[in-house]
Amino acid sequence: MNLKEIIDNLHLEPVTVPRNFAEITPTCGYTSDLLSCVMSGAAHQSIWVTLQAHINIVAVATLLDLSAIIITEDAKPDEATIAKANEEGINIFLSKEPTFTVVGKLWEMGLRCQ
Amino acid sequence: MPSLMQFRAELHVHTVVSPCAEVEMIPPLIIQQAIENHIDLIAITDHNSTANAGAVMKAAEGTGLTVLPGMELQTVEEVHSLCIFETLEKALEFQKVVDLALPSLKNSPEHFGEQFVVDETGEFIRREERLLIVSTNLTLTKAWLTVNAIGGLFIPAHVDRKAFGLIENLGFVPQDIHLSAVEISRHLNSRFAVNKYPQLKGFTLIKGGDAHRLDELTGANQFMVESRSVDEIKLALLHESERKVVIID
Numbered sequence: 155m156n157l158k159e160i161i162d163n164l165h166l167e168p169v170t171v172p173r174n175f176a177e178i179t180p181t182c183g184y185t186s187d188l189l190s191c192v193m194s195g196a197a198h199q200s201i202w203v204t205l206q207a208h209i210n211i212v213a214v215a216t217l218l219d220l221s222a223i224i225i226t227e228d229a230k231p232d233e234a235t236i237a238k239a240n241e242e243g244i245n246i247f248l249s250k251e252p253t254f255t256v257v258g259k260l261w262e263m264g265l266r267c268q
Numbered sequence: 269m270p271s272l273m274q275f276r277a278e279l280h281v282h283t284v285v286s287p288c289a290e291v292e293m294i295p296p297l298i299i300q301q302a303i304e305n306h307i308d309l310i311a312i313t314d315h316n317s318t319a320n321a322g323a324v325m326k327a328a329e330g331t332g333l334t335v336l337p338g339m340e341l342q343t344v345e346e347v348h349s350l351c352i353f354e355t356l357e358k359a360l361e362f363q364k365v366v367d368l369a370l371p372s373l374k375n376s377p378e379h380f381g382e383q384f385v386v387d388e389t390g391e392f393i394r395r396e397e398r399l400l401i402v403s404t405n406l407t408l409t410k411a412w413l414t415v416n417a418i419g420g421l422f423i424p425a426h427v428d429r430k431a432f433g434l435i436e437n438l439g440f441v442p443q444d445i446h447l448s449a450v451e452i453s454r455h456l457n458s459r460f461a462v463n464k465y466p467q468l469k470g471f472t473l474i475k476g477g478d479a480h481r482l483d484e485l486t487g488a489n490q491f492m493v494e495s496r497s498v499d500e501i502k503l504a505l506l507h508e509s510e511r512k513v514v515i516i517d
């Protein structure tokens with residue numbers, strides 16, 4: 155499954171520059187709001203689901219080469235965070251739904267970690 | 269050559285308005301214990317509240333102990349930071365910002381503990397009805413900017429702790445804020461801090477008692493400054509003009 159299908163299915167709102175999302179295929183998912191856990195626990199190319207919107211999420215995503223960050227519960231990253239994400243080529247999407255629901259839907263779509 | 273003096277400081281002290289503090293944390297007992305422990309300066313840092321800072325300052329009058337008003341702020345990232353000011357007026361100015369940023373949740377004393385506002389003798393004045401141990405909607409960056417604008421000290425608290433510590437929640441110190449120091453908890457030996465947390469390399473460390481009980485008033489910071497003021501402490505944290513701070517583990 156590719157990122158475009160995920161965006162459409164979960165009605166995600168992109169906040170970073172659009173690119174060809176159909177070409178990006180996440181291979182795993184991860185969820186935590188503690189960045190230290192993400193740094194040690196998330197696999198490369200994962201989709202990371204969190205309600206943490208602090209600018210440090212961009213550095214973590216860059217470090218791990220994540221496919222995308224989904225920020226849940228209508229939390230909003232500030233302009234500096236979005237600018238940094240664009241600079242680093244990190245995809246950030248927003249969802250109004252809680253993390254539980256977003257992760258459930260990803261699982262339903264068949265996203266698993268190999 | 270400035271004439272420098274040494275003083276011992278504990279910059280992280282709770283009172284009975286913090287629901288997690290023991291009932292012994294009232295102004296006269298805090299003052300008495302600090303003096304017994306040869307501490308020269310304390311900062312009162314309750315969770316999101318300055319309500320008892322004035323009472324402790326009043327109780328310290330004439331004792332020789334310096335009391336700075338402040339609070340331990342919880343930002344939206346669930347990170348705790350010490351915000352310390354020179355005067356009560358400045359602390360109250362910051363409180364106004366925090367009041368607007370606190371969610372309107374009512375404290376439940378049976379779950380979280382009592383939040384007592386007291387006078388300088390420790391006598392009960394009122395209960396703080398709002399829940400204080402909760403995140404404000406201030407971001408770390410906004411909080412840092414606001415405290416700076418008021419001329420206060422902004423020091424992320426117990427950065428090594430799993431709960432509400434900056435490293436656990438944010439992974440490393442963000443680059444968009446410029447800190448003069450970070451606080452490590454009293455359980456961490458400062459000599460091993462950078463080894464254990466390489467993210468702290470280059471930062472001035474202070475050690476906080478995070479005193480919720482009288483016997484946690486440790487005063488592990490030895491300052492070398494010209495006077496006991498926020499501006500002098502800032503210079504010491506930046507190791508400027510020969511000022512400095514040393515942790516006594």
